[in-house]
Amino acid sequence: MTDVTILPTPRSWPAILLPGKDAADPTDLEAAMAAGAFAGLRLALRDLGATGTTAAIGASGLRGRGGAGFSSADKWRAASATPASSRVVVANGYGADPSSATDRVLMERNPYAIIEGLAIAAFAIGADEAIIAVRADAGATIRILKTAVGAAQDAGFVGLDAFGPGHHLDLSVRTVQGAYLLGEETILLKALEGKRGQPEQRPPHPATRGLRGLPTVVHNVQTLATIPWIVVNGPEAFARIGAAECPGTILVQVRGPEASGVAEIPLGTSLRDVAALAGTPTGARKLKAVLVGGPSGGILPPDALDVPYTFAALRAAGAHIGSGSVIVADDRACIVDLARVLTRYCADEACGKTIPCRIGTRRLSEIGDRLAAGTSRAGDLDLLTDLAADIVGSALCDHERLTTLPLVSGMRYFRAELDEHLERGSCPAGVCHPIAMAASATH
Numbered sequence: 523m524t525d526v527t528i529l530p531t532p533r534s535w536p537a538i539l540l541p542g543k544d545a546a547d548p549t550d551l552e553a554a555m556a557a558g559a560f561a562g563l564r565l566a567l568r569d570l571g572a573t574g575t576t577a578a579i580g581a582s583g584l585r586g587r588g589g590a591g592f593s594s595a596d597k598w599r600a601a602s603a604t605p606a607s608s609r610v611v612v613a614n615g616y617g618a619d620p621s622s623a624t625d626r627v628l629m630e631r632n633p634y635a636i637i638e639g640l641a642i643a644a645f646a647i648g649a650d651e652a653i654i655a656v657r658a659d660a661g662a663t664i665r666i667l668k669t670a671v672g673a674a675q676d677a678g679f680v681g682l683d684a685f686g687p688g689h690h691l692d693l694s695v696r697t698v699q700g701a702y703l704l705g706e707e708t709i710l711l712k713a714l715e716g717k718r719g720q721p722e723q724r725p726p727h728p729a730t731r732g733l734r735g736l737p738t739v740v741h742n743v744q745t746l747a748t749i750p751w752i753v754v755n756g757p758e759a760f761a762r763i764g765a766a767e768c769p770g771t772i773l774v775q776v777r778g779p780e781a782s783g784v785a786e787i788p789l790g791t792s793l794r795d796v797a798a799l800a801g802t803p804t805g806a807r808k809l810k811a812v813l814v815g816g817p818s819g820g821i822l823p824p825d826a827l828d829v830p831y832t833f834a835a836l837r838a839a840g841a842h843i844g845s846g847s848v849i850v851a852d853d854r855a856c857i858v859d860l861a862r863v864l865t866r867y868c869a870d871e872a873c874g875k876t877i878p879c880r881i882g883t884r885r886l887s888e889i890g891d892r893l894a895a896g897t898s899r900a901g902d903l904d905l906l907t908d909l910a911a912d913i914v915g916s917a918l919c920d921h922e923r924l925t926t927l928p929l930v931s932g933m934r935y936f937r938a939e940l941d942e943h944l945e946r947g948s949c950p951a952g953v954c955h956p957i958a959m960a961a962s963a964t965h
Contacts, residue, residue: 526623527783529776529799536763538751538771539628539635539744540786548631549669551677559634560679562750566642567685570753575646576602579749582757583769588614588705588742589815589844590920591768591833594749600729601647601737609649610738611640613746614710615656615663618702619816619845624773625743627784629656629663632747633670637693639746641680642753644691647739651692652680654743655710658697667695702817702871703921705845707732707740709873720875721919744773765790765832772843774831776800778850779807787831794827796848803852811851811936813860815844817867818924820931821857840931842924856953857936858943861928862890868925879922882913890929893940894954896947903933903940 528540545553554560566575580595601609613636617625629636640652654671656663671693675681680693698704698713708722711733732738748770752760761769768789775784780801787796793812803809809824820841822829829839836842851860869887874880889906892898910926917923933940942948 526627527781528627529781529783529785531785531787531799535786535788535791536771537786538763539632539747539773540784541632544631548633549666549673551634551670551673554634558754559750560638560674560677562753563638563641563645563679565753566645572602572646572648575642575753578753578757579646580757582752582760583767584745584748584752584760585768585833586742587744587748587772587846588707589842591843594741594745597729597739597741598643598647600727601649601739604730604737606737608651608736609644609647610733610736611644611647611649611652612707612710612714612733612738612740613640613652613654613743614705614707614740615654615667615743616698616704616710617657617660617845618705619847621777621816621849622775622845622847624775624784624846626660626663628743628747628773629654630666633667634674635747635750636667636743637670637674637680639741639749640693641674641684641691642749643739643741643746645685647737649739650690652694653714653733654693654695655698655714656695658699664695664697671695701873702868703873703919706919706921709919710740711738718873720873721921723918764788765830767834768832772831772846774799774846774848776848776850779803779852790830790832792827793822793829793831793836793848796831797827797850800848800850802850807852807854809850810853810855811857811860813847813849813851813864814841815924815927816847817864817871818842818921818927819844819847819864820927821861821935822931823935826935840927840934842927844924854951854953856894856949856951857932857939858890858893858949859951859953861932862887862894864928865890865925868921868928872921872925876916876918876922878913878917879919882909883922883925885909886913886926886929893943894949896943896954898944903944906930906933 584594585591684691700719728738778800866887869883872879
């Protein structure tokens with residue numbers, strides 16, 4: 523299993539996704555059932571029916587945990603209402619962000635919750651095929667998922683006649699490999715079809731025309747693992763957890779000066795409390811910034827730490843939930859250098875299908891490089907602002923749009939540091955070279 527620390531959280535925070543105590547063997551179906559696994563599927567099949575199950579998910583307010591925060595029930599309704607000979611549910615467990623292991627931890631520690639969530643979603647939309655997509659190099663994760671799927675099939679929860687005579691569910695674990703942008707659902711579906719990983723114009727959305735042209739519901743594995751809890755405990759109980767506009771819990775990967783690991787937090791928790799799970803700088807070191815959302819995330823100042831960890835609040839602050847990564851940086855970090863590295867990574871990972879993707883993100887990266895190297899041109903910051911706006915306004919997918927965040931948020935909150943690089947040719951943190959170190963730089 524992945525060697526990732528599960529960070530302790532306050533007892534008042536509910537645990538939906540991660541068991542309170544790690545199972546000796548996460549693929550032990552009997553132990554999982556003793557803890558409540560597949561009770562939600564039985565309830566959906568026996569009492570709620572497809573329409574009632576969708577209504578329960580809608581009443582709960584469940585939103586996708588993959589970063590976009592789209593209503594889960596709306597996807598189900600769109601797929602159900604689309605005439606088709608077959609429908610598909612896909613669990614996105616690719617986990618493209620190298621700074622976050624949240625999805626992998628969930629798949630390895632609680633695989634049956636994902637399998638049960640897939641089965642419930644498939645039953646609700648009338649799907650006969652379900653896929654768990656996972657990185658081809660995640661060997662331990664693949665072994666655990668395949669073992670768990672085999673056990674669930676032997677027990678009759680998936681497979682032939684899983685939802686009654688003649689109602690089958692073919693569930694498979696599929697490995698895919700590609701770039702960071704496989705987190706985007708249309709790109710993931712292309713990879714599953716063996717095609718080049720590039721986004722598609724939307725609409726049509728995958729819920730109406732997805733894998734092989736079939737209505738396809740794509741959910742992050744965290745979204746799916748939440749569904750059984752809602753069915754068993756009721757939508758009202760779920761809606762009381764976390765923030766009113768996006769209830770429930772979510773996994774975060776937090777890195778700080780004292781610890782690094784994964785934690786399950788209620789949505790709506792302040793960013794300050796999230797960062798504190800891994801400690802904040804003390805003594806001679808000062809908290810300088812928090813990177814929220816992974817490589818395409820926003821760089822927020824200490825003044826923004828009271829922002830609630832929700833989709834809308836983070837977007838308004840210039841960040842996003844993204845992969846669930848939260849990284850705490852002290853005063854030794856250079857914002858210009860950090861934004862430059864992140865922008866370069868995102869530009870390198872871009873597929874290049876559109877001009878904003880192929881050229882715009884590369885020009886953004888070059889502006890960051892010039893700022894860090896002390897070779898900026900007159901008007902570079904104005905060019906950065908205009909170029910970022912053009913990319914956001916004309917991009918085909920969120921990867922292009924979000925690539926602008928590191929530099930734009932850096933300029934929004936740390937303009938003085940950018941001006942130091944641009945106008946005085948100095949780096950207050952003493953990181954950027956060949957810029958001369960500022961006299962006040964400390965290590």
